[in-house]
Every structure is written in structure tokens, then in C-alpha cells.
Amino acid sequence: MSAFGAFIFFIKINGVCNIRMTYCFIYAIIKKDVGFKFSMVCLRMDSAGRGITGRARGYIMKKVITYGTFDLFHKGHYNIIKRAKALGDYLIVGVTSESFDIERGKLNVRDSLIKRIENVRRTGLADEIIIEEYQGQKVSDIIKYDIDVLVVGSDWRGKFDYLKNYCDVVYLERTKNISSTKLRSEGIIFNMGIVTDDIQDNGFVQESKYVSGVHVERVFSETEEVARDFCDKYELDSWWNDYEEFLSDVDIVYIKCRQKDREEYIRKAIEKGKYVISDSPAVLSPDKLRTLFQMARDNHVVLIERLTLVYLRAFNQLVWLVHSNLVGDLVSVKCAISQDDFEGGKPFNETVIHAICAVVKLLGKDCLEVNTNAVTDRNGDFVYDMITMKYKTALATIEIGTTVDVEDELVIIGSNGRVTVPNDWWNTGYFEANIAGKEFLKRYSFNFEGNGFRYLLQELMIMIRDKRTECTRLFYDESVKLMEILETINQKG
Numbered sequence: 001m002s003a004f005g006a007f008i009f010f011i012k013i014n015g016v017c018n019i020r021m022t023y024c025f026i027y028a029i030i031k032k033d034v035g036f037k038f039s040m041v042c043l044r045m046d047s048a049g050r051g052i053t054g055r056a057r058g059y060i061m062k063k064v065i066t067y068g069t070f071d072l073f074h075k076g077h078y079n080i081i082k083r084a085k086a087l088g089d090y091l092i093v094g095v096t097s098e099s100f101d102i103e104r105g106k107l108n109v110r111d112s113l114i115k116r117i118e119n120v121r122r123t124g125l126a127d128e129i130i131i132e133e134y135q136g137q138k139v140s141d142i143i144k145y146d147i148d149v150l151v152v153g154s155d156w157r158g159k160f161d162y163l164k165n166y167c168d169v170v171y172l173e174r175t176k177n178i179s180s181t182k183l184r185s186e187g188i189i190f191n192m193g194i195v196t197d198d199i200q201d202n203g204f205v206q207e208s209k210y211v212s213g214v215h216v217e218r219v220f221s222e223t224e225e226v227a228r229d230f231c232d233k234y235e236l237d238s239w240w241n242d243y244e245e246f247l248s249d250v251d252i253v254y255i256k257c258r259q260k261d262r263e264e265y266i267r268k269a270i271e272k273g274k275y276v277i278s279d280s281p282a283v284l285s286p287d288k289l290r291t292l293f294q295m296a297r298d299n300h301v302v303l304i305e306r307l308t309l310v311y312l313r314a315f316n317q318l319v320w321l322v323h324s325n326l327v328g329d330l331v332s333v334k335c336a337i338s339q340d341d342f343e344g345g346k347p348f349n350e351t352v353i354h355a356i357c358a359v360v361k362l363l364g365k366d367c368l369e370v371n372t373n374a375v376t377d378r379n380g381d382f383v384y385d386m387i388t389m390k391y392k393t394a395l396a397t398i399e400i401g402t403t404v405d406v407e408d409e410l411v412i413i414g415s416n417g418r419v420t421v422p423n424d425w426w427n428t429g430y431f432e433a434n435i436a437g438k439e440f441l442k443r444y445s446f447n448f449e450g451n452g453f454r455y456l457l458q459e460l461m462i463m464i465r466d467k468r469t470e471c472t473r474l475f476y477d478e479s480v481k482l483m484e485i486l487e488t489i490n491q492k493g
Helices: 003-014 019-034 075-085 098-103 113-122 137-144 161-165 204-208 224-233 243-247 259-271 286-298 313-323 348-363 453-466 476-492
Strands: 063-068 090-096 128-132 149-153 168-172 190-195 214-220 238-240 252-255 275-279 303-306 330-338 369-376 382-390 395-401 409-414 417-421 430-435 442-445
Touching: 063 075, 063 137, 075 090, 075 149, 075 168, 090 113, 090 137, 113 128, 128 137, 137 161, 161 168, 190 204, 190 243, 204 214, 204 453, 214 224, 214 243, 224 238, 238 243, 243 259, 252 259, 259 275, 259 286, 275 453, 286 303, 286 476, 303 453, 313 348, 313 409, 313 417, 313 430, 313 442, 330 348, 348 382, 348 395, 348 476, 369 476
Parallel strands: 063 090, 063 149, 090 128, 149 168, 190 214, 190 252, 214 238, 252 275, 275 303, 330 395
Antiparallel strands: 330 409, 369 382, 382 395, 409 417, 417 430, 430 442
16 A cells, blocks of 8 residues: 555544644655655544654664753754754754762853753743653663764864764864853853964863853954964854954953964953963063952952963862971972973973972962082973972972983872872872871872863853952062072073
């Protein structure tokens, strides 16, 4: 029997028909090329015969699933749900729970789970809404709901390719210019722009996706090709090589260009009333840094140097415990870092400033003397440096290795024990304390995701909300002290 014949047969038997039923049959007939097996048709209708509550038996329904936090619901969220719906017959939307967001490092989520679910429901596009509660649930859901297509945003391209063994994976291009929506006018979403001279983003774009209220929109470079390639690579909304025009529609600027160019970009951004994040050190002069900080105060914005260490919960807990006499009176801080291990190889100044920061946060600003002992190879190239910082009752040593391997660790020695942060201490997520008289090590572990940038962004969002003009995780006078020490090292080196 043909599909049309089955349709007529169904009408004769049931004696009823309506427009929605007709549409359903026509749709099934049209779609026979994707799996219509019309051996028998069975449509379930409500008691009044007004609507379809089931589907044609034998028709292979195409099921689609997508996931998201859907915090601060905006046009981009609506569009991805709408486009996901268009890819099949039945759409399931997974909304992440608060606990799972925390587990995967999603920060600053403002709307409750109930509100986020309700926002998805109001679209009228989701046939079913579920809650995503744990890592690995996507595989389970795909199998459980017999999913044909998983839909994710293109900014996650490649991350979910492993699920192609279970279903089709479609990466949808995200909606651009969402910052022009009502959310931005209400100060809920802040636009960010990046100033760069290369196409590497230091993981910043990816990290920003985990902080609600931040949208990386545009990129500036003096080199048109760099700006265009960066924009394409990270799927931003626009690129510019005119700095004034670039600044016209951003709230926050991240400056990650060459050291010599940072000061001018920072100054112009602050003058325009923009919040600024700069790779550290922002400048190589304590006096110039003081001037920039004062400009930020005068313009009611914040200048933050990218020293992510001070924004990590684990490191702040470490500092608090040490200052609370965990291992007695501090005697020594030993800090070692290999340039090759630090973010894929950073210049000396950008490497050592993180070590200096760790020392100052632990031992304070009252450093009495700074010395450096550099080692060069036969060609006169720098390979190793031992820096000492003398305090009244303690001594700090910093080891920097360029072409030689040093053990990346932070060790704090006190009169009653020691604290050790192994391996990549600048991304502190774990440390252990060996306390005199205690048989076992005391271990401290904290959730840490990404490269630490998201925690800096979270703090910046809090500062903007509270209308602060100075960061309390690293005060301006502490930043100036770091620069004074770095200046001494460079002069002696």
C-alpha cells in the first residue's frame, strides 16, 4: 500500500480528519527518503480531536539535542535553539545545573537554574528540557534519547568530535553582535576587545566563555592581516586596525602586544573610560605605572595586570594559612620557574614578574636588598639566573631557567614546617603542608580549570559591579613594588 493509500484508509476507518493531521501525513510522505516505513499509521489525538500528541508509527523521527548554561538569556541563545530545532523533528535542550557549572569552571552564573529553564521554555522551541548534571552525561543522553544530531556552537569546534561515534555533531556559527541587545544597555553584558600583534590569544577567548557577562567581540592590530586572521580564527564579530574606532564600542580592553607598545594603548583606553587588562608587566618603569594607575582612578575604571596567580582561590588560601602561622615564622621562600614551561615560553620579564609576585604576597613589600647572579653559556647567551631577595627575618630565592631545566615548584619554609606547591605553581590548585610533629602531610586541593584567566575575569566583573577603582587581590602599591624589584634585577643583570 502506498503512503497516500494508507492515509485514505486511515480516514475511512477513523472517520475523522483535520488540517494538522493532514500536515502530519504529508510531512511523513515527503520525508519518506529519510526512513518512512509506512506499514501502519497510528495517530493519537486528544479527546476533542484537536491535536497530535504522537507521531506516525514507522516514521523515523530525527531527534536533536543541544546544551547550554543559557545564563542572561539573549538573542544568541534563542538563535542557536531555533537553528537546532530546524535540523530535526524533535528538540531536546539540556540546561546545565549550578553544581555542574561550578565543577567545569563556569563562573559568575547569575540566573538560577529554574529561571534559565523557564527562559528556554518560553522560546516555545524545545520539545523537551532536561538538566545536565555531570561530566559525560552527553554520551548517556545521546544513547538514552536515541539522538541523531548533537548541536553545539562553533566556538567549541572540535571539542565534541569524539561524539561522532554516537551521532552527527553539528557546530553552528554563533550569532554576532549580541552586545547590541538590551542586555548590554542594562549593563549585564560587557563587550571586550583584544589588542594584539600575533594570532595567538593565550587561551583568553576560550577562558572568557566560562564567565557570564563577558563577550569578546573585536580585535585590533596595527597589521591588517593579523587582525583579520585573529578575528577569523577565534570567530569574533569584527577586526580593526584603527585604534580609535576599535575603542568606540568596547567596555573592556585586553592588551597583549609587545612590551614597548603597551603603555600607549593602555593610556588611550583609560582616557576613553575603558577597563583595561594588560599582560604583565604593563610598563617597565615604576613611575609610569603609578601614572597609569592614577589615570585609572581619575577615569573611574580599573587597570589590571595579568598576574592570574593572585586570583586563584588556592593561592589566596595558601597566603592566608601561611600568614596565620601554619608553619610558624617564615624563614625562606624558594621559587623556581622554567621559561620553556611558563605559557609555552615567555620573555624573561614576563616570566620573573610572576615569581616576584608570589614572593611579595608571601613575605610582603619590605624587601631590604635584591641581588641577581646570571649565568651565560659560551656564546654569552643567558641560560640561568638566581635572584635573592633579603628581608629582615627571611630570605627569598628565585630560580629562572631559560635553556636549562629547573624544577618548577614553590617551597615555603617556616620555623615549624614547610609548604610545597609542586609543578606549575603559578596555576595553583593544590599544595601540601609538612608540619613538625605531624605524622602525615596535610593536603589542600581546590578546583582549578583552564589557565587561570577566567578567575581574573570573574574578579573584574565583581569590581565593575561594585564600582571599584582598585583591585584588592593585588593593590596598586604592590604592583608598583613588583616593578621596582624588576627594575633592580634588570639594572644588575
